Amino acid sequence: MSAFPDGFLWGAATAAYQVEGGYQADGKGPSIWDEFAHRPSATYQGTNGDVAVDHYHRFREDVALMGELGMKSYRFSLSWPRLLPTGRGQVNEAGVAFYSDLIDELLKHQIEPMITLYHWDLPLALQQEGGWEARSTADAFVEYARLCYQRFGDRVKLWSTFNETVVFIGHGYITGAHPPAVQDPARAVQACHHVFVAHAAAVAAFRQSGIPGQIGFVNVLQPHTPRSSAPEDVAACELADGIYTHWLYDPVLKGEYPAELLAKTQSLWGVPRFAPGDDALLRNNLCDFIGLNFYKRETVAANPHGETQLTANHSGTRGSGHQPGKEFGFKGLFKFVRNPDGIYTDWDWEIYPQGLTDGILAIKARYGDVPIYITENGLGAKDPVIDGEVVDDDRIAYLSRHIAAIADAIEQGAEVRGYYPWSFIDLLSWLNGYQKQYGFVYVDHARGLARQRKKSFFWYQKVIAGNGELR
């Protein structure tokens, strides 16, 4: 019998900048990613999302494939500057029409939309006014959120505010690998606080709007293990867990920062400055659910003499800028090192499915019975092509093991309501171009972006049909 409850949402995910293209179509304004990806050497071989996989023009074909796959839900993000070209004020009705048509198309195929409001593509005009370091960006976010509730709230029940603060703030303000390419942890701490404020205010607006549905937040779930049993490595590992989990989850699930952790990092990074009322805002607007994005485990070592404040390693959740040979760490706190016994992807991410079971149960232990969606999980690889077929057996193996890990967590009492592999279709991998593939559907860039079902497409179709029974 399946461990997965009836009504479990088998889905898949994407994000606007990575999939849509149409970066200047029909009145869309520029985002920080439109600007950043055009800077020389900012991304892998200068790749960008100008066209991406042209989902903006091909969404009906894509949704038909989702229907054929049997997806119960589709997680996608809205492009803020497509709806509000300068971040606030004038609405771009063509952008509203695009998302409205997409939602209708999904519902026609009985696919439940799950909307992410912010998957990193801030309107450029708001960055020019200070971006997340400016509190006014949080106000603009609430205006944007209200617009989305008004226009789509009659049909969309599942909402999340932000995707992965650790990545867009961490890389935006600490490693500098993402826009706005700042390298200053103290600025990161304050920008991050404004994200929490924006989230809480958008949750409040959601509840005031009275539309039926749930609203949550999406975070990276990343387990850590110490390099050795030496007390300094163990302490470094605890600190990494604290920063990746407690710092980023407590404000949205408990309405406060972990005070002990702030005390430990205060001398290096400072602490977030609260405006009057922030305390109550955070406390009174907790999430209805939490979204977890799970890819890999990190091995942690003490880092007492790190040369630099922080160095980016490479692609992905801790990176998205491939700089092989560089270590990632926070001077004086911890660094990530390679696990000699680990099994790694081609992009150096350790595959560790047990971490998903453990991580879900750790969330339950710390935050109680908050409903959980696994909002991303997947294998980035260059897929083999045999006789014209994309034979992505490694992806099938990766996803099978992670589905089994979720089943384990459910059997141990966790309330997991849905699973959204990353990604539905091959798309832009931020700084890694189009060569790092994640999808069930292959996109042939040499043949006019033609879509092709991979082996994993037919496999996932069976998984869904069997409600997670792995056969």
Ligand code: BGP
């Ligand atoms: C997450 C992002 C996704 C996606 C994924 C894979 O951090 O939310 O947008 O990109 O990671 O990362 P990458 O494309 O860098 O391999």
